[in-house]
Amino acid sequence: MFIDVNKIGPEGVDVDTNLDLPELEGPSGEPLQVRSNTLVAKVVKSSKGAEIKGRLDAVVQVVCSRCLEGMEETVQAGFSLLAVPETAEGEAAEVVDDPEEEGYRESLLTVTDGRLDLAAVAQEQIYLNLSRKPICSRECRGLCTGCGVNRNNAECSCDQEEIDPRLAPLLKFRKN
Numbered sequence: 001m002f003i004d005v006n007k008i009g010p011e012g013v014d015v016d017t018n019l020d021l022p023e024l025e026g027p028s029g030e031p032l033q034v035r036s037n038t039l040v041a042k043v044v045k046s047s048k049g050a051e052i053k054g055r056l057d058a059v060v061q062v063v064c065s066r067c068l069e070g071m072e073e074t075v076q077a078g079f080s081l082l083a084v085p086e087t088a089e090g091e092a093a094e095v096v097d098d099p100e101e102e103g104y105r106e107s108l109l110t111v112t113d114g115r116l117d118l119a120a121v122a123q124e125q126i127y128l129n130l131s132r133k134p135i136c137s138r139e140c141r142g143l144c145t146g147c148g149v150n151r152n153n154a155e156c157s158c159d160q161e162e163i164d165p166r167l168a169p170l171l172k173f174r175k176n
């Protein structure tokens with residue numbers, strides 16, 4: 001869904017929508033399915049382009065970093081972005097350097113042909129807010145270092161040495 005920045009009236013544009021998002025890519029190149037999402041935002045004209053403030057709620061299918069089982073992660077992000085035309089990046093830098101606008105320092109969005117792409121906004125918010133190391137539960141016991149069994153589901157006869165859960169994903173490969 002796109003908003004034409006040049007056609008925003010004085011009252012602004014209210015957005016409350018579920019977007020069609022493509023499959024995303026996780027930190028190891030794994031596919032991340034976005035199960036559901038809701039973007040609620042207000043877009044208003046600003047001197048250089050547009051300002052979009054709102055929140056994104058999404059549920060993303062990810063993989064537990066300890067036991068490698070699929071799980072859902074909920075993303076809840078509030079954001080405030082300054083959308084500026086691509087051709088005005090130099091001017092945008094001036095805007096960002098304005099101390100009054102300091103909050104926008106990391107939240108600049110370029111707009112091509114006056115079209116503000118809401119799906120791109122939603123995707124960026126998902127990437128910014130997803131856990132680097134999702135875990136299915138605080139009690140997740142991960143994979144056994146000896147045999148690679150998922151210790152949440154089965155006991156095995158290996159010595160139960162405590163392992164660093166950060167190493168667990170490697171065990172799957174060692175097993176093979």
Ligand SMILES: [Zn+2]
Pocket residue numbers: 064065066067068069135136137140141142
């Ligand atoms: Zn787990």
Ligand SMILES: [Zn+2]
Pocket residue numbers: 144145146147148149156157158
């Ligand atoms: Zn084992």
